[in-house]
Amino acid sequence: MGQSVIHSAKLSVGQIAYRVIMIFIGAVIFAFGLELLLVPNNVMDGGIVGVSIILSHFLGIPIGVFIFLLNLPFIFIGYKQIGKTFALTTSLGITILSVATVLLHHIEPFTQDLLLATIFGGILLGLGVGLVIRYGGCLDGTEVMAILFNKKTPFSVGEIILFINIAIFTIAGFVFTWEQAMYSAVAYYIASKMIDIVVLGMEESKSVYIISDVIEDIGQAIMDRLGRGVTYLHGEGAYTGNNKKVIFCVITRLEESKMKEIVRSIDTHAFLAIGNISEVRGGRFKKKDIH
Known part of the structure; x- marks a missing residue:
């Protein structure tokens, strides 16, 4: 508080x-x-x-x-x-x-x-x-x-x-x-x-985590179609022990539907988690121009 x-x-x-x-x-x-x-x-x-x-x-x-x-x-x-x-x-x-x-x-x-x-x-x-x-x-x-x-x-x-x-x-x-x-x-x-x-704030931000076998394709699509930067994190499945790339991305709530559509169009089995963020500072959160 x-x-x-x-x-x-x-x-x-x-x-x-x-x-x-x-x-x-x-x-x-x-x-x-x-x-x-x-x-x-x-x-x-x-x-x-x-x-x-x-x-x-x-x-x-x-x-x-x-x-x-x-x-x-x-x-x-x-x-x-x-x-x-x-x-x-x-x-x-x-x-x-x-x-x-x-x-x-x-x-x-x-x-x-x-x-x-x-x-x-x-x-x-x-x-x-x-x-x-x-x-x-x-x-x-x-x-x-x-x-x-x-x-x-x-x-x-x-x-x-x-x-x-x-x-x-x-x-x-x-x-x-x-x-x-x-x-x-x-x-x-x-x-x-x-x-x-x-x-x-009026423009509430959301954090996005995505796990998929075609993570690079999803990451590129997010940058091209949504204009948001992505960060690749390295994860390991506790059950399988397999190494996985994880996408981390920050979007606005108005972009949530578009984000789901992008992920679904590339990998219907992708793991997608979206959560609320109260504040975002630093980094390159501003949206890039989409050509």
Whole structure:
């Protein structure tokens, strides 16, 4: 979650400033979605923010106060488990979010249409969280909590977060209405998808591994027809002991169908494995011109 920036001390001043600006923008976008769309319509987010909304509803204290206070223990845990830089960027993001929600609390909401608030609130929350995660921080201690529990339970981080949010949305059903609770679940789903888009990027890359007896023919066809470079790896079958050449290639998701067609047209028995990649850097990933 924050491991990509643990060594950010090696970054230039300009890079650090850019990262701080993006975390600031992400936290403010999240605050807009929360205070001007979701909260006025009693639609909730999950995690610590969801708990903060419920406490604010009962006690009349601004949501930002609870977001800040409830996240403090998890910032400390994140410092111990992940690193100093993660704790600093998370502290920055949560502080900006807390202040922004307080400042935006008395502004007239964008809409009172429950469906519109749910859709666009979820989009803004996902965009804000995605930006903060992409640049090394987080706006909610739930994931840190899940990582901690993951080490002591048989459940995955994703499953623990899901259980926590189901409990929060169930409480929301009693506090507000079950209709609001269901809209909250929809907003959370939209936000999670938006986070994926921001963190992984619109043009999601895929890794491709191919094993075949006519590997050179397939490799040449990929370069000629798809315009992608390929790398030949040397493998050995554990069962047969036979040496095999393996193609490794990186493509976009839009090229996946074409890749399958190329491999199938040359060797119907070829082994083909395609997986998602969150980020590609370096090398010659840019597509060559096909003549």
